[in-house]
Every structure is written in structure tokens, then in C-alpha cells.
Amino acid sequence: xxxxxxxxxxxxxxxxxxxxxxxxxxxxxxxxxxxxxxxxxxxxxxxxxxxxxxxxxxxxxxxxxxxxxxxxxxxxxxxxxxxxxxxxxxxxxxxxxxxxxxxxxxxxxxxxxxxxxxxxxxxxxxxxxxxxxxxxxxxxxxxxxxxxxxxxxxxxxxxxx
Amino acid sequence: xxxxxxxxxxxxxxxxxxxxxxxxxxxxxxxxxxxxxxxxxxxxxxxxxxxxxxxxxxxxxxxxxxxxxxxxxxxxxxxxxxxxxxx
Amino acid sequence: xxxxxxxxxxxxxxxxxxxxxxxxxxxxxxxxxxxxxxxxxxxxxxxxxxxxxxxxxxxxxxxxxxxxxxxxxxxxxxxxxxxxxxxxxxxxxxxxxxxxxxxxxxxxxxxxxxxxxxxxxxxxxxxxxxxxxxxxxxxxxxxxxxxxxxxxxxxxxxxxxxxxxxxxxxxxxxxxxxxxxxxxxxxxxxxxxxxxxxxxxxxxxxxxxxxxxxxxxxxxxxxxxxxxxxxxxxxxxxxxxxxxxxxxxxxxxxxxxxxxxxxxxxxxxxxxxxxxxxxxxxxxxxxxxxxxxxxxxxxxxxxxxxxxxxxxxxxxxxxxxxxxxxxxxxxxxxxxxxxxxxxxxxxxxxxxxxxxxxxxxxxxxxxxxxxxxxxxxxxxxxxxxxxxxxxxxxxxxxxxxxxxxxxxxxxxxxxxxxxxxxxxxxxxxxxxxxxxxxxxxxxxxxxxxxxxxxxxxxxxxxxxxxxxxxxxxxxxxxxxxxxxxxxxxxxxxxxxxxxxxxxxxxxxxxxxxxxxxxxxxxxxxxxxxxxxxxxxxxxxxxxxxxxxxxxxxxxxxxxxxxxxxxxxxxxxxxxxxxxxxxxxxxxxxxxxxxxxxxxxxxxxxxxxxxxxxxxxxxxxxxxxxxxxxxxxxxxxxxxxxxxxxxxxxxxxxxxxxxxxxxxxxxxxxxxxxxxxxxxxxxxxxxxxxxxxxxxxxxxxxxxxxxxxxxxxxxxxxxxxxxxxxxxxxxxxxxxxxxxxxxxxxx
Ligand code: FES
Ligand code: FES
Numbered sequence: 001x002x003x004x005x006x007x008x009x010x011x012x013x014x015x016x017x018x019x020x021x022x023x024x025x026x027x028x029x030x031x032x033x034x035x036x037x038x039x040x041x042x043x044x045x046x047x048x049x050x051x052x053x054x055x056x057x058x059x060x061x062x063x064x065x066x067x068x069x070x071x072x073x074x075x076x077x078x079x080x081x082x083x084x085x086x087x088x089x090x091x092x093x094x095x096x097x098x099x100x101x102x103x104x105x106x107x108x109x110x111x112x113x114x115x116x117x118x119x120x121x122x123x124x125x126x127x128x129x130x131x132x133x134x135x136x137x138x139x140x141x142x143x144x145x146x147x148x149x150x151x152x153x154x155x156x157x158x159x160x161x
Numbered sequence: 162x163x164x165x166x167x168x169x170x171x172x173x174x175x176x177x178x179x180x181x182x183x184x185x186x187x188x189x190x191x192x193x194x195x196x197x198x199x200x201x202x203x204x205x206x207x208x209x210x211x212x213x214x215x216x217x218x219x220x221x222x223x224x225x226x227x228x229x230x231x232x233x234x235x236x237x238x239x240x241x242x243x244x245x246x247x248x
Numbered sequence: 249x250x251x252x253x254x255x256x257x258x259x260x261x262x263x264x265x266x267x268x269x270x271x272x273x274x275x276x277x278x279x280x281x282x283x284x285x286x287x288x289x290x291x292x293x294x295x296x297x298x299x300x301x302x303x304x305x306x307x308x309x310x311x312x313x314x315x316x317x318x319x320x321x322x323x324x325x326x327x328x329x330x331x332x333x334x335x336x337x338x339x340x341x342x343x344x345x346x347x348x349x350x351x352x353x354x355x356x357x358x359x360x361x362x363x364x365x366x367x368x369x370x371x372x373x374x375x376x377x378x379x380x381x382x383x384x385x386x387x388x389x390x391x392x393x394x395x396x397x398x399x400x401x402x403x404x405x406x407x408x409x410x411x412x413x414x415x416x417x418x419x420x421x422x423x424x425x426x427x428x429x430x431x432x433x434x435x436x437x438x439x440x441x442x443x444x445x446x447x448x449x450x451x452x453x454x455x456x457x458x459x460x461x462x463x464x465x466x467x468x469x470x471x472x473x474x475x476x477x478x479x480x481x482x483x484x485x486x487x488x489x490x491x492x493x494x495x496x497x498x499x500x501x502x503x504x505x506x507x508x509x510x511x512x513x514x515x516x517x518x519x520x521x522x523x524x525x526x527x528x529x530x531x532x533x534x535x536x537x538x539x540x541x542x543x544x545x546x547x548x549x550x551x552x553x554x555x556x557x558x559x560x561x562x563x564x565x566x567x568x569x570x571x572x573x574x575x576x577x578x579x580x581x582x583x584x585x586x587x588x589x590x591x592x593x594x595x596x597x598x599x600x601x602x603x604x605x606x607x608x609x610x611x612x613x614x615x616x617x618x619x620x621x622x623x624x625x626x627x628x629x630x631x632x633x634x635x636x637x638x639x640x641x642x643x644x645x646x647x648x649x650x651x652x653x654x655x656x657x658x659x660x661x662x663x664x665x666x667x668x669x670x671x672x673x674x675x676x677x678x679x680x681x682x683x684x685x686x687x688x689x690x691x692x693x694x695x696x697x698x699x700x701x702x703x704x705x706x707x708x709x710x711x712x713x714x715x716x717x718x719x720x721x722x723x724x725x726x727x728x729x730x731x732x733x734x735x736x737x738x739x740x741x742x743x744x745x746x747x748x749x750x751x752x753x754x755x756x757x758x759x760x761x762x763x764x765x766x767x768x769x770x771x772x773x774x775x776x777x778x779x780x781x782x783x784x785x786x787x788x789x790x791x792x793x794x795x796x797x798x799x800x801x802x803x804x805x806x807x808x809x810x811x812x813x814x815x816x817x818x819x820x821x822x823x824x825x826x827x828x829x830x831x832x833x834x835x836x837x838x839x840x841x842x843x844x845x846x847x848x849x850x851x852x853x854x855x856x857x858x859x860x861x862x863x864x865x866x867x868x869x870x871x872x873x874x875x876x877x878x879x880x881x882x883x884x885x886x887x888x889x890x891x892x893x894x895x896x897x898x899x900x901x902x903x904x905x906x907x908x909x910x911x912x913x914x915x916x917x918x919x920x921x922x923x924x925x926x927x928x929x930x931x932x933x934x935x936x937x938x939x940x941x942x943x944x945x946x947x948x949x950x951x952x953x954x955x956x957x958x959x960x961x962x963x964x965x966x967x968x969x970x971x972x973x974x975x976x977x978x979x980x981x982x983x984x985x986x987x988x989x990x991x992x993x994x
Contacts, residue, residue, distance in 0.1 A: 023367060037277035038270015040505070042455040043537040047920035050455055078270035091268040095260045098885035101729035101893060103267035104274060104456040104505025125933075133929035136920060138453045138506050139729060141892035142928040144885070166661045169424040170410030179426075205410060208335075215334030222662040223945075226704055226843035240661035243584045244334070245703050246768050248452075248509020248615035248955060 009070045011036070012080025020067035026060075027051045029067040030077060038078040038107050042136065049135030052108040053077045059115050061134075078107035081114060089159075090114055090152040099148035101139035108135045113149045122153055163191055163237040171206075171241075175199045183239075188218050189229040191239055206241060217244040254740045255948055258885045259747035261733040267503075275459035275475040275502040276534055283461070284313055284362040286523055286533040287369035288516075289376050290543060291351035291358055294387070294609040294913020295398070296380035298349060301359060306372040311364040314526035315376070316519065318348035318358075322491040331485050337403070340578045342489055344612050345518050351380070352400055352577035353611050354913050355542025357515070362523040362531045385609035385913040389551045389572040392418040392608045400577060400607045418607045420579035425587060425601040425659040433566025433598030437557025441634045442568075445627040447962075447980040448906030449549040449574065452616045453897070453925050456505020457540045462520035463530040468492070470521050472499045477507040477726055478765030482514055483757045489518040500756040501726045508897070509615030512765055513545055541918040545614025546907065547622075548573040548581045554590070554627040562641050564632075564650045567596045567659075571624060572604040576612040581605045585701070586620030588660045589959070590628055592699040593669055593851065594650045599659040609913050615767060617894060618700035618955035622901060622962060626980060629696035629963025634976065643695050643967070644677045652699070652851075668877030668941030668951075669851040672697060675937045676853045681873040690860050691870065692972025697853040698959025702952040703768035708761025708841040709778035711739060711750075711786050715830075717823035719743065719786070721752040724763030725775040729893075729954075730886040734772040735779045737882050738948060742783035744811045744822060761841050769952025772882055773943075774844050780947050781840030793832040794820055846945015850953060852876040854895060854960035858968040865987030867903055867969060872961075873935040879943040879951030891957045892934040898961025900926045906981050 004019040011034070020029045027044070030036045030053070042048035044063045051062045054076035081088045090113050093099070100106045109132065116123060116131045123131065128149050129142070137145060162182040167175055175181055181198065185191035196203035205213075212218060212228040219240040225231035233239060266272040303315045324339040331341070342348065347356045359376050363369035386392040386400075399416055406417035409424060434440060460474040470492065476482045479501040487494040504511060516533040523531040535544070553570040569590045575581035587603040616622075636646040651669045658664065676682055676695060686693060709723045721739055725731055736750040743750070763775065791806035794813040797820065807814045811822040829835055857871040874891040881887040904924040908917045917923045942949025966977045975990035 021365075021367070028366075031277070035279060036270075037273070037279075040274070040456070041276065041534075042457070042505075043920045045537065045919055045921070048455055048537075078268075082269055087265070087268065094268050095264040098258070098261070098730065098883075098889055100264075100267055101886070101889055102454070102456070102504060102506040103263075103272060104454075104503075106267055107270050110268060129928040129931075133927045136455055136925060136927065138455050138508075138897070138925065139893045140889055141896035141926075141934045142931060143892045143934045144889060146928065146933070168410075168661065169426040172426075173409070213335070214330040219662045222665050223845055224662075224704070224847065226845055238663070242660055242662060243588065245585055245588075245701055246512075246615070246705070246765065248507075248512075248617045248619050248767050 005068045007068055007071050009072065010074045012076055022066065022068055024067045025063050026065040026067050026070050027062040030062060036077055036079055040104050040107055049108040049112065050105055052111045052135065054111060054115060059112055078110055081110055088114065089155045093148040093152035093155065097144050097148035097151060099140065099144040105135060105137040109137065109145055117153055117156060121157060162235060163233045163239050165191060165195060165239045168241055171202060174202050185233055187229065188231045188233055188239065191233055192229065215244055217242050252741055254737045254747050255880065255882055256884065258883060259733060261730050262736060262752055263727065263732055272503045274456060274505055275473060278461050278473050278502060278532065280461065280530045282529045284364065284527055284529045284531045285366040285369050286360055286362045286520060286531050287366065287373040288357045288519065288533065289359040289373040291347065291354055291356040293351055293380055293382050294354045294385040295383040296351050297383060298347065298351060299379040299381055302377040303359060305375040306361055309368065309372045309375060311368040312361060312372045313529060314362040314523045316360045316522045316526060318346040320522050321346060321489065329488055331488060344578060345489055345515065353609050355539065355611060357519065357543060360519040360523055362527050386418065387608055387610060387909055387913055388549065389574045389606040389608065392606050393572065400609065404579065404607065419604055420575065420607060421605045423603050425599065427657065427659045428598035430566050430568055430598045430600045434557045436559060436565045438560040439635055439638050440555065440557040441631050442553065442555035443631055443978060445552045445978050447550045447623045447626060449546050449610060450901050450905045451541055451546040451923065452508035452510035454506025454508060454510060457535040457537060458516055458544060459534045460516035460520045461530060461532040462517060462524045464521050464525035468496055470497045472497065472517050472521065473502055474499065474517055475504045475511060476501055477504065477511045477728065477767050479724060479726060479757050480762050481512055481765055482517055485514040486517045486521060490521055498756055498758045501754060504726050504728050507728050508617045509619055509767055510545055512767060513614050515544060537920060538918045541923060542915055543611055545612055547616035547619065548575060548613045550574065550623040552623060552627040554631050556631050556635060558635050558639065560639065562639050562646050562649050564594055564596045566598040567591045569601045572606055573620065574608045574610060575605050576610045577607060578612045579605050579607055581613055582615060582620035586624040588658065589621035589699055590624035592658055593652055593697050595652050595656040601659055617897060617958040621698060621700050621959045622898065625696065625698040625959045626962040626966065629960065630966050630976065633967040644673055647697060648673045665848065666941065666944060667849055667851060668939055671939045671941050672851045672853045672875050672877055675875045675939050676855055679855065679873055679937060681855050681871060681935060686857060688859065690862055690972050691857060692968045692970065693855065693857050694964040694967025694971060695853065695855050696960035696963030696967060697851060698956055699849060699851050700769065700956035700959060701849045702773055702847040703770045704774050704844040704847045705764035705768065705770055706841065706843045707763045707775040707778040709775060709782045711782045711838040713786060713826055713829060713836040715827050717826045718749040718751060721750050721779060722755050722760055723752060723775055723779065724755065724760040725771045726766050727754055728766055729889060730883065731766065731771045734882040734886060735776050738776040739779040739783040742780055743786060769850065769954040773847065773946055773950045773952045774842060776882065776950060777844050777946060778840045778842045781842060782838040785840055786836060786838030789836045789838060790825060793828065793836065794825055796832045797825065797828050846943065848879055848943030848945055848951040850877050850951045850956040852956035852960055854964040856961065856964040856968045858965060858972055860969055860972045860987060862973060862991065865984035865991065867982060867987060869899060869932055871932055873937065874957055875937040875939060876953055876957050877939045877941050877951060878953045879946065880940055880949035881938050882948065882950060884938060887938055887953050888936040890953045891936045894955065894957030895934050895961055896926050896931060898958040899965065902962035902965040902980060902982055904981050904983060
């Protein structure tokens with residue numbers, strides 16, 4: 001068995017250390033080592049987006065990142081989206097708009113949508129579709145997901161105004 | 162007498178007939194009457210005293226969960242149909 | 249019309265917070281002390297004899313704790329078993345779990361390994377040496393049916409019209425539905441159209457791969473945690489495969505990341521259990537995406553011929569259909585329901601339908617949303633469109649003239665009860681979409697309709713009343729798309745409570761009565777009915793408690809309305825009475841179990857506008873409307889969600905998705921990059937129109953809405969493509985290369 005590597009990272013704002021085998025993906029490290037199982041695996045080859053996390057300010061599919069690459073990185077996962085007991089407007093909008101059915105794709109969509117709204121506070125439908133094209137959902141047909149992102153954008157703008 | 166619609170696959174047992182009249186107050190009794198008229202048919206419809214598991218019985222268009230115990234009236238239409246589950 | 253206070257509203261789902269925070273636990277998320285991780289060795293060949301399996305090197309790898317093969321399963325002999333899909337040889341069920349003697353498709357499980365980590369297990373699986381004698385393979389229904397075709401099973405005898413022929417064949421069954429006199433019917437017809445269609449194997453495509461964790465405890469009890477549409481089905485199937493009593497198996501359904509019919513069969517559960525038995529530790533098995541494609545149950549590819557005849561007045565007078573469906577490695581291709589649905593939307597007096605269930609060297613197929621119906625409707629709806637064109641009639645008008653209604657006899661026999669086919673067609677005709685013009689060149693509009701049954705089947709449920717006025721509802725239907733809420737809402741309506749005050753929980757097989765699968769569009773209908781009945785049981789008991797509390801005669805009539813119990817001049821609120829349970833006889837628990845009759849089928853329709861790029865053949869969906877009869881929409885948002893999701897799966901099936909097979913039986917596109925399911929960028933918004941023709945067989949009028957919506961889209965798209973560029977597409981998927989070829993050969 002390969003010997004383990006020590007990785008120091010920041011996850012959802014908390015300094016975190018873990019040991020992993022060099023061949024383990026960041027997705028495996030999050031799920032199996034750190035038990036942050038909110039990040040999901042749908043394909044393990046970068047094509048479904050269920051494992052989407054933010055790494056140093058960029059969206060990555062964590063199944064395509066190796067654990068040791070997280071050394072020194074800032075990682076954000078679905079577990080960090082709510083502030084304490086307060087759901088993020090996106091989470092609230094996903095619930096109100098019924099933007100999830102089975103929910104397995106939801107963590108990836110939330111992480112990706114949050115980044116979208118940080119970069120573009122008032123995206124058009126087409127901009128949302130393009131941004132979320134890396135995330136597959138087989139249950140909803142995307143309609144209600146798009147509406148939820150639009151609703152959250154509107155609400156966040158109102159709060160700011 | 163109830164009217165029993167024979168599925169295409171059982172018609173050869175009944176000389177090609179599609180509908181037959183049968184007496185009985187329950188599906189089980191109707192099947193027993195069918196067996197008297199067309200020997201061999203009971204075996205094709207039931208197994209171990211119950212409807213074959215791939216079959217269901219519909220009385221007047223409604224699939225019965227009670228199978229051979231389902232009551233049948235004089236005016237009933239009785240169909241033996243494929244049991245379904247779905248996705 | 250009665251007015252409801254909860255039914256028809258849109259409360260937030262009870263499991264919502266867990267699912268948007270990442271806290272909901274799906275099967276792969278389960279962690280247990282001492283957990284081992286497993287891997288499955290799968291066949292690289294589509295058809296081969298297994299000469300020898302040598303597991304010694306794998307077993308010797310450090311970190312490996314157990315290795316199993318089919319030899320670890322009990323001997324099946326000739327036993328037949330029934331797991332709810334009819335009598336099946338047990339050897340087929342066990343054989344699909346771990347191959348014995350022969351592998352029948354690429355990806356067929358051959359051996360399982362448990363080790364301290366998934367990587368070690370995978371490494372060990374690759375050290376297992378299997379000697380194969382490769383055999384020729386058959387990959388399509390027509391080739392498997394041809395004379396002299398290689399046979400998959402020597403013990404599969406063809407059944408011809410219900411009779412065992414005793415002849416080994418790849419055709420497990422040929423059946424026929426015959427109604428009226430088709431030859432005479434066609435003789436009356438002024439227009440006859442006959443076309444041949446092929447549809448590719450497609451996959452349900454749920455985003456969560458299959459997973460199973462098992463612990464074979466020292467007391468002989470087997471515990472399983474998995475992702476399934478039916479925990480009791482897993483319990484029964486696993487017990488059967490392992491040859492242990494059902495009472496020894498407990499299945500805990502974890503949250504499920506999509507199923508669509510594909511998460512009904514067992515694949516991993518018995519293997520995980522065997523590995524646990526051998527290692528004495530809990531074992532978790534996860535499928536990769538490639539495993540999901542290659543080794544679970546996709547939906548059948550099919551070869552279909554449909555012939556329809558109509559008079560010049562536009563009355564369909566005769567229909568003929570030939571349906572050959574690929575079952576995959578073991579019989580059971582869902583051609584039965586396909587045949588029941590092929591003409592189900594129409595009132596046609598003379599019909600003959602021949603169905604063939606054909607085994608081929610592809611994974612054993614499973615249900616996929618309205619199984620069998622989508623293939624068939626693609627064919628029928630294309631032919632109906634062609635007849636409408638030949639007669640110069642609007643395609644919806646032609647359908648309306650022939651629409652199935654109450655009393656219409658289906659070719660498989662029964663007459664319809666009250667159904668909503670006409671209402672769906674009228675809603676399509678009156679929709680903003682159908683009335684709006686197309687806006688540019690190479691655009692076309694297509695319509696199609698489809699039918700799918702609902703099933704009843706058993707469900708059980710209990711409701712316990714809490715002192716604070718809330719209730720807990722315990723049920724056994726795994727929740728794939730918000731059914732906790734649609735079930736809880738039905739109890740809430742009866743109890744006069746808001747939906748949030750009913751807390752639903754989906755429990756394991758030891759904790760609730762037998763409940764059949766979440767499938768067949770039955771959950772909101774049947775488990776909803778159980779919840780309704782259990783809530784009525786609660787009300788009945790609460791009335792007794794009120795009388796006891798008032799010290800009144802037990803026979804006194806009590807009213808319950810708007811949260812208040814009244815008898816004569818006495819009244820007490822629900823909330824207050826809830827606090828008196830201990831003093832009036834202890835906790836109130838309502839229960840119900842049902843195996844309902846009164847299932848109402850559901851019709852759906854689709855309107856699709858497309859633009860076809862004449863240079864590339866690419867089809868862009870510009871606008872799409874899904875219409876469906878929901879009977880009564882309990883939670884309209886989740887009804888719309890079903891319609892949108894089913895529509896988009898139908899769009900993927902129609903335009904892109906297929907198992908692209910090499911001649912040696914390898915799926916060449918077994919990743920989500922190459923098996924191209926629709927992304928957000930490929931689609932417009934999916935408009936929905938919910939039609940409500942209440943089902944008289946359900947207390948609130950519910951019809952299941954999970955399935956019928958996938959049936960029309962491929963036909964609607966084919967018709968839209970025709971009206972855009974003048975080519976009739978006769979095979980699925982209608983991918984750019986196929987559209988180009990059709991344009992070139994015009
Ligand atoms: S699991 Fe990483 S993209 Fe699918
Ligand atoms: S909600 Fe099931 S995959 Fe998106």
C-alpha cells in the first residue's frame with residue numbers, strides 16, 4: 001500500500017489537515033477521509049458535476065483533482081453554503097421552486113450557482129444554462145433549477161438594495 | 162352468466178372463440194366453469210390455487226388485487242390480463 | 249367541487265433542508281465501523297464460456313479480506329421463483345448477480361472482492377484470472393431471432409402463444425392480442441400507412457450509481473443499506489438469491505439519487521452480503537458509471553412495425569403492430585406493456601398485435617419510466633401523423649376523432665374507466681403554444697400523445713399523534729422525487745393540519761408493513777391512499793378519545809371539522825385533545841394497509857417545436873409543452889417536475905441517447921461524456937399544463953404522474969422534424985448523422 005501524504009488545507013473556512021494516499025482524489029478525501037459526504041459522485045470522470053466544489057476561487061470537479069493537490073488550497077463545499085442555521089438564498093429558492101427531486105445533483109448545482117451569482121449577479125436564462133451545462137440533472141429537466149437561480153438572484157439583489 | 166374474454170393465447174383451447182359465457186360468483190368459480198367447458202384452461206390461468214403470477218384479472222375494466230377471490234356478477238366482463246408493475 | 253386546504257398547495261418538502269445542505273444520507277455516504285470496500289470483476293466479453301476462475305493471487309494480496317464467485321451461491325437447479333415479475337428460473341436471477349458457466353454480456357459480474365480500501369479491492373479484482381472461451385454474440389432482436397443465431401441459453405424454450413414449444417430459442421415468448429377482424433378493417437380503410445421503426449437501447453441515467461452495503465451478522469441476520477426503489481423488493485430478492493428466510497434480511501433504504509425503474513433489480517446487494525459473510529465485516533460496494541451503463545438494466549432496444557388504416561372521414565378502422573424487444577441477457581423485455589400501450593390512446597375496432605421477447609448479449613433490461621410504451625408510441629404517433637397529413641386533417645383533430653375514452657376497449661381486452669385522453673388533447677389544442685406561429689425557416693412543430701397505466705400494489709402506513717398536535721407518519725415508499733410530501737399532504741388534509749405538522753419518515757423493512765416499489769406511478773396514489781386511510785383511522789380514534797374525555801356515551805356521534813371535535817354542546821380542539829391522550833387511553837396510532845383497486849391510467853401529450861440545421865442535421869428544441877392528466881395534483885410543483893423530467897428524458901431518448909455498440913458487443917460510449925444526456929444548455933423551458941380528470945378510484949382523485957410524460961416526446965420530435973425538413977425519421981435516436989442521412993436520401 002502506498003504511504004500516506006499529509007495535506008493541509010482550508011475547508012469551508014476551517015483549517016483542516018488530513019492524510020491520504022497520493023492516488024486518492026479530492027472527492028474521495030472529502031467523502032471518505034473527512035466524511036464530508038455532501039459532495040456527491042456521479043461519474044468519477046469529470047462529466048456529471050455532482051462533485052463540484054470551489055478550489056481557490058474556481059469551480060472544479062473534485063473527482064479530477066488529487067487529494068495532495070489540495071495542499072494549501074481553500075476549498076468550499078455544499079456544507080459551507082448555509083451560514084449556521086440560515087439557509088443561503090439559493091438553498092431557500094431551490095426548496096421553494098421544487099428545484100430538486102432526488103437531490104443527488106443538488107450539491108453540485110448549488111455550489112456552481114453560488115459561484116455564478118458571485119460573478120454575475122443578474123444572469124439571463126441563457127447565461128444560467130451555459131454556466132450550469134457542466135452539471136447533469138436527470139430528474140428535473142432543469143426548468144425549476146433555472147427558475148430557482150433566477151429567484152435567488154432577484155432576492156439577493158433586493159437584500160442589497 | 163358473466164362474459165369472459167379469452168386472451169388471444171388461450172383461444173385455441175376454446176376453438177378460437179374470443180368471448181365465452183361462464184357461471185360463478187367469484188373468479189375462482191368462473192375459472193372452474195371454464196375448465197369444465199375447455200379442459201386445460203385452468204392450468205394456464207392458475208397455479209397452486211392462485212392466478213399465475215404474471216396474470217391479473219380485471220372485472221369490468223378494473224384490475225382486481227384479490228385475484229381469484231374477486232366477486233363476479235351476472236353482467237360482469239372478466240378479462241385475464243398481464244400483471245404490471247412499471248418503472 | 250370540494251375545496252381542499254392542503255391538497256393542491258405547494259409546501260416545502262419535508263426532507264428539503266437535508267437535501268440542500270448535503271446532510272441527506274445516500275447509500276454511498278454510509279460509514280460503518282470496520283467497513284470494508286469491495287470491487288466487482290466484470291466480463292470483458294459479450295458472450296463467453298467461463299473455463300476457469302483463479303482467485304488465488306487476488307486472495308493473497310495484502311489488505312484483501314474476501315473473494316467470492318458464483319460458486320459461493322447456493323445451487324439453483326431447475327427452481328422457479330416469483331419476485332413479482334412472474335415465474336423466473338432462479339438460475340437466471342442468480343446468474344445475473346454472479347455469472348455461472350457463461351457470461352452473457354460485457355460487464356456481467358464474475359467475482360467480487362472485499363478489501364481494506366476500494367483501491368486495493370480494485371487491484372485485487374484485476375488479479376483474478378479468468379479463462380474464457382469467447383462465443384459469437386447477437387446484439388439486436390432481428391439478428392437474435394434469425395435462423396441459426398447463436399443461442400444465449402440452452403434452457404430457454406420459446407413460448408408460442410402461451411404454449412411451451414420445447415424449442416430452444418432466443419425468443420422467450422411470442423404473444424398476440426387480437427380484437428375484431430383486422431383484415432376486414434383494413435379493407436374498409438381509404439388510407440393505409442405501414443412503417444418499420446428501430447429504437448436504440450437507452451439508459452435511465454440516474455445520477456447516483458448503484459450502491460450497497462451489507463453486514464452478515466454473527467446471528468445470521470443480514471442487514472443491507474442501499475439505493476433502491478423498493479426496500480421490500482431488495483429484501484425478498486436478496487433472501488431468494490442467498491437462500492435465507494426473508495425474516496433474516498433487513499433492508500434500510502438510504503436516500504435514492506434517481507431510479508426511473510432501473511433501481512428495482514438487485515445487483516450488488518447479494519454480493520456485498522456474501523463478502524460480508526466471508527470476511528465477518530460490513531462491506532460496501534459502489535458501481536462506477538461504466539458499471540452502471542454496462543451492468544445494470546437499461547431499457548430495451550426494439551424493432552417495430554406499425555400499420556394503421558383510416559377512412560377518408562378520419563376514423564381509424566384497423567391497426568396492426570409487430571413488436572420485437574431486446575430483453576438483454578435474460579427474458580423480460582417489457583414488450584408486454586409495450587403491446588398493451590401501442591394503440592392504447594385510440595379507439596380502433598380491429599387490432600392485431602404480436603409481441604416478441606428476445607434475449608441478446610446486452611445487459612439484462614429493466615423498467616424505464618412507462619416501460620415499453622415509449623418505443624411503441626414513437627412508432628404509432630409517427631404513423632398517425634402521416635395519416636393526418638395524407639387526409640389533410642390537423643394532427644390533433646385526427647387524434648381527437650379517435651381518442652380513447654370511457655368504454656373504449658383496449659386490444660388486450662378491458663374497457664377504459666373514466667380517462668382523460670380527450671381532455672389532454674383539448675388542452676394541447678387550446679394551449680398558447682399550439683396557437684402560436686413558428687418563426688423561421690427549417691422549423692417544424694410536432695405533436696404526440698401517450699398512455700401509461702398506474703398500478704396499485706400493497707402499501708402500509710402508520711400515523712402516531714404527538715402531544716403537541718403534530719403527527720409522525722411512517723411509510724415504506726422510498727422517496728425519489730418528493731413523495732414524502734405528497735403522501736404527508738394527504739394525511740394532513742384528512743387531519744385538518746398544515747403539511748408541516750405531518751412529519752413523514754421512510755423506514756426499513758422491519759419497521760413498516762410490506763410496501764411495494766416506488767414505481768408504476770403508484771406511490772402518491774397507493775401509499776397516499778394508505779396515508780389517507782391511516783389518517784381516517786386516527787380521526788376515528790380521536791373521536792372516541794373526545795367522548796371518553798367528556799365522559800359521554802361511546803355511541804354519541806362526534807363531528808370533526810376545521811380542527812375541532814364537537815358532540816352536542818361539547819367541543820375540543822385537535823391540539824387540546826392531543827394533550828389528553830395519556831389520560832384517555834394512551835397514544836393514538838392510526839394504521840392502514842391497502843392493495844388498492846381503482847387505479848386510473850394517465851394520458852400525456854407533447855408539443856415540440858424544433859429547428860433543424862440543414863447543414864449538420866442538428867435538431868434544436870425551440871419550445872416544448874408537456875400536458876398530462878394528473879387526476880388531482882396533490883403538490884402541483886412536483887407534478888410539473890415529473891412532467892418536465894419525463895419530457896427531457898424523452899427528448900434525450902429521441903435525439904441523442906443510445907448504446908453505441910461495437911460488433912463484439914462493447915458499449916463504445918459508456919461515459920456521461922459520450923452517452924449524451926440533455927444538459928441545461930440543450931433545452932428550452934419545459935412548459936406544463938396539468939389536466940385534472942379526477943380518478944374516481946382515489947379519495948382525492950389522484951392518478952400517478954410519474955411515467956406517461958416520457959411516452960410522447962420522441963414521436964412529437966420525429967413529427968416536428970418532418971414538418972421542419974420533410975423527412976420521416978424511423979429510428980431513434982434522431983441524431984445529427986441520422987437526420988443528415990435522411991435528408992440526403994430524400
Ligand atoms: S463525479 Fe466528478 S464530475 Fe461526476
Ligand atoms: S434532482 Fe435527481 S438528478 Fe437532479
